[in-house]
Amino acid sequence: MTLYYSLVFVLLLSEMGIFMLLILPLPFTWRKKLFQFISESALVAKLQYGMKITFIFILILFVDSVNRVYRVTQELHNAPRGTSTVTMGPERMEVQARKFYSQRNMYLCGFTLFLSLILNRTYALILDVLRLEEAVANLRKENNKNAASGNAVTEVSRLKKELEKKDMEMEVLKKQAEGLAREYGELSDLYKVVEGRKGEVRKDL
Template sequence: MTLYYSLVFMLLVFEMVVFMTLIIPMPYTAKRSIFRFISENPLVAKVQYGMRITFIFILILFVDSVNRVYRVQLELSSARKSETEGRAAVLGGSERMEVQARKFYSQRNMYLCGFTLFLSLILNRTYTMILDVLRLEEENKRLKGDPKANTRSSAALDNAGQAGEIGSLKKQLKEKDRDMDNLKKQVDNLHKEYNRMGDQVSGTDGTPKKDR
């Protein structure tokens, strides 16, 4: 196994360990502390950014391994077709073993990269779901008046959830709602100012005010 595929295998083992850590039953306080540490530690944010770049390279390796498996499969199919039609054997014993070995290594690399990418998607989804559960539990305790409910930890969980695409969309939606509220306030102020100016002009001209 080459160096970069060895690194992919190590990353796969690391993902398995992280996944097992996430699904292991833990007390609420411990789990909240862990996710709060993940959301507030700048080193973890840098590691997550580096992992995204790493997965791009793994995707390239996965596409290359699929291409290699396809080419080897075509080579074996053409050899079998030639032998079936009664032609001379295209591949000898040693050559056939060499082709079979290349097929095995290509399939191994394809499965290795594929499972690594698939597990990364599962980890991302599991992380987001656990964050949602923790936020709901924190909100439930706060509504019940539990003094242990910490607003800071809830805010930290919200910030952690905003690391993904869903959190980014929620943040944009909140900003648009805030802008809409500000726009409504400005329209109301302009309407009040317009009415006040109209009342002043009507009083200056001596014309009676119209009932609205």
């Protein structure tokens, strides 16, 4: 394996390791800090820019390996009809080996590019999930505050109702007191009249 394909293989292993780190079931706070560091770090941004350039070269290698596979396949396909110098024996084995290496390089570059797309999409989805979880946590806090304030409002309304009830009872008591005072006054006047009449009767006697 040539040097650049060895580097592609190392990059593929690195992508597999990063993907395993992304899907680890970490706690929400740890995951939030990790992705916040990744999204805000200047070093990570430079690495991402360098990786984009690297993937362009890997795409070129992928296209070249596909072209090599196609040419070797055509060479093997045309061999029995005499359109190629490849007939049998060591020469055919050499062509088969070239086909194998070309296919290996094609799969290596293809899987590396495909996994890079999966990593990019997984990273974006995890960021969206973190934002949604944070929004849900904030909504829960607001709901708890609203529930607490709602309980306070309910308590205030209950106290107001009790106060209104007490006011109504006080009004009833006032009316009863006024009625009793009025009846007492009438009875007092009647008593005075009766006493006055008794005094007049005694004088007449």
